Amino acid sequence: VFVARGGGSGLLPLELAADERISLVPTPRHASVLLAAGRFPGALGAALDRVHDQLPHPRCTVWWTVDDDDSEPPAALERAATVLGDIEAVCATVVHAHRARVTEDLVGDADVLADVPPHEFEGRGDHGQGGEGMMGGVPFGRPMAMTAEDRDGLALDRLDVTFGPFLWGLPNAVRVHASLQGGVVQDAQLDLLDVGDGPTLDRLETIGDAAAARHRLRWLTGALLLGGLPALASRAARLARASGGSADRARLDELVRRSGLLAAWRGVGTIGGEDARMRLERSLSDPAWTPGPATFERIAPALVGQDWADALVTIWSLDLDADRTRSDGRTMR
Amino acid sequence: VTAHADAWAAPVLSAVVLVMGVSVVGVVDGVAGRVVAGQGVGWSTLAVPWQRAALALVQQPSTTERPDRVMWVLAPAAYAALAAAGLVVVPWSSTFSIADVRAGIVWWGTVEALTVVAIFVHGWSANSHQPLLAAYRFVAVGLSYLLLSMFVLIAAAIPAESLALSEIVSSQHGLWNVIRQPLGLPLFLVVALGASTWGPLDLADGADLGGGTVAEVAARAQLVWWGARAAMLTAFAAMAATVFLGGWQGPLLPEPVWVVVKTLAVLVVLTVSRHLVARVRAERFVILCWLVLLPVAFADLAIAGVEVLR
Numbered sequence: 074v075f076v077a078r079g080g081g082s083g084l085l086p087l088e089l090a091a092d093e094r095i096s097l098v099p100t101p102r103h104a105s106v107l108l109a110a111g112r113f114p115g116a117l118g119a120a121l122d123r124v125h126d127q128l129p130h131p132r133c134t135v136w137w138t139v140d141d142d143d144s145e146p147p148a149a150l151e152r153a154a155t156v157l158g159d160i161e162a163v164c165a166t167v168v169h170a171h172r173a174r175v176t177e178d179l180v181g182d183a184d185v186l187a188d189v190p191p192h193e194f195e196g197r198g199d200h201g202q203g204g205e206g207m208m209g210g211v212p213f214g215r216p217m218a219m220t221a222e223d224r225d226g227l228a229l230d231r232l233d234v235t236f237g238p239f240l241w242g243l244p245n246a247v248r249v250h251a252s253l254q255g256g257v258v259q260d261a262q263l264d265l266l267d268v269g270d271g272p273t274l275d276r277l278e279t280i281g282d283a284a285a286a287r288h289r290l291r292w293l294t295g296a297l298l299l300g301g302l303p304a305l306a307s308r309a310a311r312l313a314r315a316s317g318g319s320a321d322r323a324r325l326d327e328l329v330r331r332s333g334l335l336a337a338w339r340g341v342g343t344i345g346g347e348d349a350r351m352r353l354e355r356s357l358s359d360p361a362w363t364p365g366p367a368t369f370e371r372i373a374p375a376l377v378g379q380d381w382a383d384a385l386v387t388i389w390s391l392d393l394d395a396d397r398t399r400s401d402g403r404t405m406r
Numbered sequence: 407v408t409a410h411a412d413a414w415a416a417p418v419l420s421a422v423v424l425v426m427g428v429s430v431v432g433v434v435d436g437v438a439g440r441v442v443a444g445q446g447v448g449w450s451t452l453a454v455p456w457q458r459a460a461l462a463l464v465q466q467p468s469t470t471e472r473p474d475r476v477m478w479v480l481a482p483a484a485y486a487a488l489a490a491a492g493l494v495v496v497p498w499s500s501t502f503s504i505a506d507v508r509a510g511i512v513w514w515g516t517v518e519a520l521t522v523v524a525i526f527v528h529g530w531s532a533n534s535h536q537p538l539l540a541a542y543r544f545v546a547v548g549l550s551y552l553l554l555s556m557f558v559l560i561a562a563a564i565p566a567e568s569l570a571l572s573e574i575v576s577s578q579h580g581l582w583n584v585i586r587q588p589l590g591l592p593l594f595l596v597v598a599l600g601a602s603t604w605g606p607l608d609l610a611d612g613a614d615l616g617g618g619t620v621a622e623v624a625a626r627a628q629l630v631w632w633g634a635r636a637a638m639l640t641a642f643a644a645m646a647a648t649v650f651l652g653g654w655q656g657p658l659l660p661e662p663v664w665v666v667v668k669t670l671a672v673l674v675v676l677t678v679s680r681h682l683v684a685r686v687r688a689e690r691f692v693i694l695c696w697l698v699l700l701p702v703a704f705a706d707l708a709i710a711g712v713e714v715l716r
Contacts, residue, residue: 093445099613099621100617100620100621100622102468102617102621102622102624102628103617103620103628105461105465127468129465129467129468129624129625130465130466131464131466176461179464190471232535234535234539240616241613242614255542255546256539256546256688298613300684301605301608301612301613301614301680301684301685302681302682302684303439303681304438304439304440304442304443304681305443305681307439307443307445308442308444311443311445321444324444331682332682332683332684333683333684333686337690341687380543380687380688380689381539381615382543382612382614382687382688383687383689385614
């Protein structure tokens with residue numbers, strides 16, 4: 074299952090990792106089911122349409138929404154199996170859709186977009202791609218690498234890449250426009266897409282320490298997936314879903330501490346004197362801990378000079394959320 | 407070694423061994439994942455890898471805009487072929503190995519070095535950003551860990567006074583290299599994880615780059631790539647059993663059984679690491695390789711040399 078988190082989804086969809094019948098994958102190419110959670114207005118819907126067409130046939134789409142959401146769905150969701158309700162219902166719908174459409178009928182959703190380049194070919198320059206020599210330019214609207222000025226005595230190619238809005242490790246509805254040299258971020262801009270207005274998927278949850286602890290476990294699930302530990306992520310998601318006993322929680326903490334993830338995150342994403350390791354450590358030692366509100370103006374500069382993987386860890390460690398951000402009245406730009 | 411497979415039988419034999427190894431990796435990976443996740447393990451767990459494989463076979467192959475199609479197909483094939491090429495020099499008993507290569511350890515070193523090319527080309531040929539970034543990240547790391555292998559393999563060849571793997575196994579009579587050269591096996595396992603881009607060293611196919619070199623690969627091609635990685639893991643396990651765990655040597659059981667048992671033991675350790683150890687940071691791992699592991703590998707070589715002179 075490839076999960077696309079839209080407006081109002083929060084981290085709730087990560088609890089799918091708890092279901093032993095379901096395997097979450099980091100790219101739509103590996104999925105047979107696209108699970109769209111929440112609202113997808115405007116540019117977010119357009120991005121969802123593009124992701125939809127990248128799933129291999131036979132494929133199917135499940136839309137997880139709430140009954141009083143009256144927003145206009147994008148094309149990818151017009152024929153989707155719609156599911157309202159809690160995570161158990163969602164898992165059952167996903168498994169049923171996969172069995173019925175993918176493994177029995179072998180008939181999948183048709184493409185929703187024409188198979189054409191997203192932009193016109195911009196033909197100029199020596200080889201028609203708009204750059205210099207054989208480099209640079211933006212053929213079909215996609216920037217090519219171009220030699221930049223010296224860094225550490227090397228004139229490395231500079232590549233402009235847009236990540237998101239559904240990449241693992243990014244908050245819902247966030248895109249990152251990054252200039253990379255050899256994988257190192259030279260310049261970054263965070264872009265928050267419109268997520269519309271409406272209720273959230275977790276609105277029925279009680280608020281308080283128990284909800285905060287569940288949220289922390291969902292966040293930990295994402296952190297473990299990002300750290301290459303899918304089995305431990307599944308364990309964390311199960312705890313989030315079932316609010317398991319303290320013995321289970323202690324075992325999870327022990328396994329996470331032994332995995333070396335804390336060491337791997339040391340010195341990554343230091344903002345306000347606190348790095349990703351400290352955020353992870355506090356999440357383990359205090360189940361109801363919530364990171365302080367991140368000042369979004371400080372995120373983009375903090376990514377500069379980091380390897381892209383570290384930049385992603387930085388962003389995830391701050392536990393950002395598109396809906397919360399909007400209601401806080403701040404932009405991430 | 408006195409007997410070898412015929413020219414036609416060698417590819418068939420190595421393919422059979424690798425398919426068995428890949429199956430073991432699939433099953434052990436599935437079972438270990440369930441145990442670490444705290445879920446129950448039953449007979450149905452054993453079926454999961456086969457169900458996944460069956461699904462991949464009926465899925466539609468993916469494509470991107472203007473990929474290098476030839477290279478995109480050749481890279482997984484080359485990677486799997488390298489695993490087979492490495493495996494053929496492993497002696498299965500005191501009298502049999504699949505291929506007759508006198509300088510087997512040099513041959514193996516060549517195989518290791520070429521894995522970097524196969525993995526890089528796999529990421530590069532998709533003509534997509536995330537696979538490309540993953541491919542470059544892998545090359546940066548690959549150059550760092552491959553040097554370790556060179557030192558530990560030469561160290562293992564010194565007491566044997568030969569580059570032939572059968573001589574290296576014979577030299578471990580009474581004292582395996584894992585005891586005689588205790589630094590060797592851990593370093594070799596680091597190389598194994600790196601060259602198979604597995605577990606803590608899964609830097610080419612990591613989820614932090616949307617699946618890395620495999621981010622644009624679906625269906626059969628994804629299955630083939632995964633299988634090639636598991637095959638490489640198998641080849642490394644067989645080589646670790648040969649060079650460090652005394653190969654065919656052991657009491658009571660027939661010689662080939664000992665090779666299989668030792669290979670399986672190493673294979674299980676390598677496979678399970680994926681569920682217990684977090685992925686390393688590329689930058690920090692490169693620093694660790696050059697500043698710590700490389701001097702340790704050199705110490706391993708120096709100790710082996712002093713041992714022989716003594």
